[in-house]
Amino acid sequence: MSFTQLGLRAELLDAVAANGYTQPTLIQSRAIPPILNGRDLMGGSQTGTGKTAAFTLPLLQILAGHSAEPPRKKKRFRQVPRALVMTPTRELAAQVGESVTTYGKGLNLCSTVIFGGVGMKPQIDRLRRGVDILVATPGRLLGHAGQRNVDLSEVEILVLDEADRMLDMGFIHDIRRVIKLLPARRQNLMFSATFSNEIKTLADGILRDPEMVEMAHRNTAAEKVTQIVHPVAKADKRSLLSHLISEGDWSQVLVFTRTKHGANRLARQLESDGITASAIHGNKSQSARTRALAEFKSGGVRVLVATDVASRGLDITLLPHVVNYELPNVPEDYVHRIGRTGRAGEEGAAHSLVSADEGGLLKDIERLLKRAIPIRNIDGYGRNEEDAKEDARVRPGNRGRGQSPGRGRSFSARNSGDRRESDTNTATNSGPARRGSGPPKRRRPFHGRSRNRAATARG
Numbered sequence: 001m002s003f004t005q006l007g008l009r010a011e012l013l014d015a016v017a018a019n020g021y022t023q024p025t026l027i028q029s030r031a032i033p034p035i036l037n038g039r040d041l042m043g044g045s046q047t048g049t050g051k052t053a054a055f056t057l058p059l060l061q062i063l064a065g066h067s068a069e070p071p072r073k074k075k076r077f078r079q080v081p082r083a084l085v086m087t088p089t090r091e092l093a094a095q096v097g098e099s100v101t102t103y104g105k106g107l108n109l110c111s112t113v114i115f116g117g118v119g120m121k122p123q124i125d126r127l128r129r130g131v132d133i134l135v136a137t138p139g140r141l142l143g144h145a146g147q148r149n150v151d152l153s154e155v156e157i158l159v160l161d162e163a164d165r166m167l168d169m170g171f172i173h174d175i176r177r178v179i180k181l182l183p184a185r186r187q188n189l190m191f192s193a194t195f196s197n198e199i200k201t202l203a204d205g206i207l208r209d210p211e212m213v214e215m216a217h218r219n220t221a222a223e224k225v226t227q228i229v230h231p232v233a234k235a236d237k238r239s240l241l242s243h244l245i246s247e248g249d250w251s252q253v254l255v256f257t258r259t260k261h262g263a264n265r266l267a268r269q270l271e272s273d274g275i276t277a278s279a280i281h282g283n284k285s286q287s288a289r290t291r292a293l294a295e296f297k298s299g300g301v302r303v304l305v306a307t308d309v310a311s312r313g314l315d316i317t318l319l320p321h322v323v324n325y326e327l328p329n330v331p332e333d334y335v336h337r338i339g340r341t342g343r344a345g346e347e348g349a350a351h352s353l354v355s356a357d358e359g360g361l362l363k364d365i366e367r368l369l370k371r372a373i374p375i376r377n378i379d380g381y382g383r384n385e386e387d388a389k390e391d392a393r394v395r396p397g398n399r400g401r402g403q404s405p406g407r408g409r410s411f412s413a414r415n416s417g418d419r420r421e422s423d424t425n426t427a428t429n430s431g432p433a434r435r436g437s438g439p440p441k442r443r444r445p446f447h448g449r450s451r452n453r454a455a456t457a458r459g
Contacts, residue, residue: 006024008057012061012103014106025053032054035054036061040209041210041212042203043191059157060109083159085135087135088138088165088166091293092162100133109132109133110133112135115140127144127149142174152178159191164198167199179206188207224346225348225349226347228373228374229373230376230377234355238269238270240353241266241323242275243381244351248321253302254322254323256308256322256325256337257307260282260307263281264305277302319348320349322340322341324338326353327358352373
C-alpha cells in the first residue's frame with residue numbers, strides 16, 4: 001500500500017514524499033482510514049513505528065477540509081483551537097509540533113506548542129494570534145486555560161499521545177480537568193505504546209465506540225533491536241562503557257541512568273575520558289535540553305546521558321546504540337528505553353551493563369519480555385569474588401557452566417525457577433575503575449526488588 005491509497009490530499013502527499021517516505025507503516029495504514037472517516041480510535045504500537053504521523057496526517061486533512069467554512073467568532077484574548085494534542089513531556093510535544101509543521105507546510109493551518117519550563121508570555125502572544133492545532137503538555141495547558149489565554153470549548157479533535165506515559169507520570173487528574181473544558185461532541189484519538197488495564201479504563205471514559213488498532217503485544221521490545229547483557233562489577237561500569245564506545249567506534253549513543261545527579265556525573269566522567277557527552281533530564285532548563293538534543297542529533301556530542309524522562313518522545317533518526325548504564329526499577333521502562341533505537345524498521349543494539357545487585361531487576365525484565373536476554377562477557381571486565389557470590393545467591397544453578405565471551409546465554413537460562421523524576425534512587429557509581437587495586441569492599445546483601453521499590457517510594 002502507498003500513501004496515495006489512503007485518500008490523503010495532494011499537499012500532504014507532497015510533504016510525505018519530500019521527507020523521503022513512500023509507503024506507510026502498518027500502524028499508519030490501519031489507523032489513518034478510520035480517523036478520516038470520523039471514528040474515535042485507540043491505537044497501540046511499539047515505539048518507532050510511526051504513531052505520530054498516524055494521527056498527524058489525518059488530523060491535518062480533516063482540518064484542511066473544513067478550512068473553507070466561514071471563520072468562527074473569536075473572543076478577545078480567548079482563541080479557539082480546533083485540534084488539541086496532549087503529550088506527557090516537552091520533548092514529545094516539540095516532536096509532534098515539528099511533525100505538524102512539516103506535514104502541514106502546504107496547508108493554510110496554524111499551530112503552536114506550549115509546555116512548561118519556559119516563559120509564558122511568548123506562548124500567550126502566539127495563542128492570542130489564533131491557532132488551529134495546539135500541542136501541549138497538561139500542566140502548562142491548564143495554566144493557560146486558568147488565565148483565560150486559551151478557550152478549548154470548540155475543539156473538534158482531541159489526541160492523547162503516549163497515554164500510558166501520562167498515567168505513569170501522574171497526569172490522570174490533569175487530563176480529566178482538561179476533558180471538562182472540551183465540548184462533548186468531538187473526535188477522540190488515543191495512542192499508547194502499551195495497552196494496560198489502566199489505559200483501557202481511561203479509554204472507556206473518553207472514547208466512543210473506538211476503532212481498536214493494536215500492532216504489537218503488550219510491552220514487547222522492538223524486533224529489530226539486538227539486546228545484550230554485559231555482566232560487570234558496579235565499580236567498573238564507567239570504564240566498561242568508555243571501552244565499548246571507544247573500541248566499537250560508536251558515534252551516537254543514548255545512555256540511561258536512574259537519577260539526574262547520576263546522569264550529570266556520568267557525562268562529566270565520559271568527558272574526562274575524551275568522549276564528548278551531555279546530560280538531559282528534568283532538572284535541566286528547556287533551552288539546555290533542546291540544545292543538548294540538537295548537538296547530539298547533529299553529531300556535535302557523541303553521547304547523550306538521560307534519565308527516563310527522555311525514554312519516550314525522543315525521535316532520533318537512525319540511532320544505532322542505546323545503553324542501560326543502570327537497569328530501570330520498572331520493567332516496562334526497559335522496553336521504552338530500548339525503543340529509542342531500531343525505529344521505523346532500522347536495526348539497532350541495546351546494551352545493558354548489569355551488576356550483581358541488579359539481578360532481580362533483570363529477571364523481571366526477562367519475565368516481561370518472555371524470553372532470555374543473551375549475555376556477552378567482555379575480557380577484563382568480569383565480576384569480582386563478591387559479585388560472583390551475589391550471582392550464585394540471586395540466580396542459583398549457574399556453577400559449573402563456563403562459557404566463552406560472546407556466546408550469548410541469559411542469566412534466566414541459568415535460573416531454576418513536567419514532574420515526576422526521583423533523585424533518591426540508588427546513585428550512579430562515580431568512582432574510577434578499581435580493577436586490580438586490592439580486595440573489593442563488602443556490599444550489603446541485596447534481597448530482590450523490594451529495596452529498589454522502597455527507594456522509589458522514598459522519592
